[in-house]
Amino acid sequence: MVFMSLRPRRSVLYMPASNPRAMAKATSLDCDAVIFDLEDAVAPEAKASARRAACEAVTSGNYGHRELVVRVNGVGTAWHEDDLAAVCQAGPDAITVPKVDSPEQLAALALRLSELGAPDRTRLWAMLETPRAILDADAICGACERLEAVVVGTNDLLAELGAREVAGRAPLGYALSAVICAARAHHLVALDGVYNDVHDQQGFEKECLAGRDLGFDGKTLIHPCQLAFANQTWAPSETQVERARALIATFEAALARGEGVVTFEGRMIENLHVETARRTLAMYDAIGAR
Template sequence: MSPANPSEAADRPRRSVLYMPAANARALEKAKGIDADALIFDLEDAVAPDAKEAARHGACAAAASGEYGYRELTIRCNSLDTPWGREDVLTAGAAAPSAVVIPKVSGAADLAAVAELLEASGATDATRIWAMIETPAGIANAREIAAFERTGAVVMGTNDMAKELRATITADRATLVPHLASCLVAAREAGVVAFDGVYNDIANADGFAAVCLQGAQMGFDGKTLIHPSQVGPCNDIFSPSLDELEFHRKVIAAFDEAVADGRGVVTVEGRMIENLHVDEARRAIVLAEAIAER
């Protein structure tokens, strides 16, 4: 199967994705100076019921303001089965964020209902759906969720995922890794972005770094975050290092030279190089260049 959305995963850096409570005007203002690649203005978990409407107004005003520079702006709506979800999507769509983030997506039918509301709001195709996978149904239907035509990303909701599975989140996340991996495979098959879930212990910098590195090594494009202090370390871990970039440039140069000479085999620093390594090198350099343009 060819990717449904082949350009989604490559068009911009999405290393750090920070949740910001949309009911907190001070937090929305502070977000303008935080070096996150993307922001999720949150109308769901971070907002009390009596503040939902004010949060919706604040999130949509922020998304439409043009005051957040390079940051990709999204709005997390409440589920459609809540009293606020339908109006959240309609209002958010009119504000034209990069995406609406939809919690607890069970399958393509949920996404179709959201897409219908986005169309009713006047949103263009540029407003994507970031589908949160955090339930057994979502895990089981990850392929159809990722492949849905308006899906721009799948977002791991690890806290709810653990709750629904009755699993304990261990330091190495061994209890969740199989489910994270299956969702990542679905995203890669569909050609969409995949975000790792949040890390809850803000004070544990070493624990965060370890889990962040695990997500990067698994292949996630970036990680969702709950505190500004997590942005810098996350950006560092999900960015190619200078040593890696130097090696990638050597790989491309050596492979191009080999092709020009009619050689089918090339080694760089003792490593056998094939087309797949060249593709990986070029992707890393494109990412590094996009980050540098910031």
Template sequence: MLARPRRSVLYMPGSNAKALAKAATLSADALILDLEDSVAPDQKVAARGQVAEAVRKGGFGGREIVIRVNGPHTPWGDEDLAAASAAGPDAILLPKVDGPGAIMAAARALREAGAPERTRIWAMMETPNAVLNAGSIASVAADSASRFTVMVMGLNDLAKETRARLTPGRPTMTAWLASCVVAARAHGVEILDGVFNDIKDLDGFHLECLQGRDMGLDGKTLIHPSQIDICNEVFAPAPAEVEGARAIIDAFALPENAGKGVIQLNGRMVELLHAEMARRTLAIADAIAALHMAAA
């Protein structure tokens, strides 16, 4: 089973040369080099060139590199997409996706611009229509031409669009998060939690990471390097979880358990579905270890 850890995914403003240079030293699993919200209008063009050059130059170790472009209805969207395609990042993040058509249009633009086949598409889920259409958006992943692999929750924009308040525990947002998680899982798409705005409140951030993990999200988007270590710890399989997963795999591999759908292990009934979960746990643990080696 192939897996790519996306525990911590840090936004980096594309207009900040020092931040881009520092990115290669950070322990985030993935970096989103941003051309959209964090870049002022008069800096958009310069940021585009700076980000494209940074991606072409490389040096990010095994970290996944993503460029967030401006939307197609902005003055910068088309040129952002063309420049990002030419730079060849691991993925391009589309803002304000309302339905599956936006993903397929972007995929066509990437193909026409000659983007490498490995460049995937991620989608921001940050509008009411995105939540309402989560299932149809996720379903385009079945078409290999879509390049679609990851949903990214944008709760600040959702709060703005719906007038729902972002409060501790996120009671106004959990239903929307859950519906997007279910849509992602139904169609084999990864899904990342939104950002936590209070950089100084690491205890609150830790609690929100735990909430996201327990809801089934694969990781969390971040706005500051101080949040990386907590995020990496929470979204990584714990040592006891890895040990338990290995025990399940080993037990099903025993000759006496060949062909069985249910076995008993340490006094517990274990099914094949638990073996499938265990394989993913080990794949993520192995991928995290490989990422650490690549970054060393």
């Protein structure tokens, strides 16, 4: 069993790069990653100043353990090329590109990052938020080595599908599963879309739990009030950690005794269960090491 990066991405918080107070606040928030947004959250007249602010934040050294990502404006917009040129020089942990809908587009983006001098450590995060992107998710996920994560753009996807935003997200069921399957096939991180109503904590919690159970590695967020539950949801609990340690110990002891069949808590366990347990412990350690 091969797993994607074990860097925690439980809570990935969008911050408008045009809002200095919000960006400063992010230096002390308990999030795993910050996406400095140059796209939807920034008015056209503020694009240039937001771009400068995002690049300054990336190079400031003020954000501690937090993974720093910049979402640029989409391919074909008036700001895209200037965004890429500036952000590549700043060298964030990753660059998020909205509305990626073909493997050719993503491969061209990866090439452009290299041409613009982006460090090798600067990865690509692709937002899948169109019907075409969902149908081509497997090809997109395998399009280039620089790709590290895929993010479901649930708002845009709902709009393009002509679907309604309903509790439980039944209209997005196929799309969410397709993205997770494609990400896992290529050992990529898969991030769930945002929850829009910051006043509906119960709805947010249900959506987090459902996203975790589907297989997402974390959730993109729009407000600091959403951080705590996302962090809790995607972190191994103490009970899970204790169980993982016990499962591994039971399996290794049985192998040492030469037993061919191993049971734990009344159920047969195999290598895949041990690998999952080891991943649980590795994630627990990675969160603690932040």
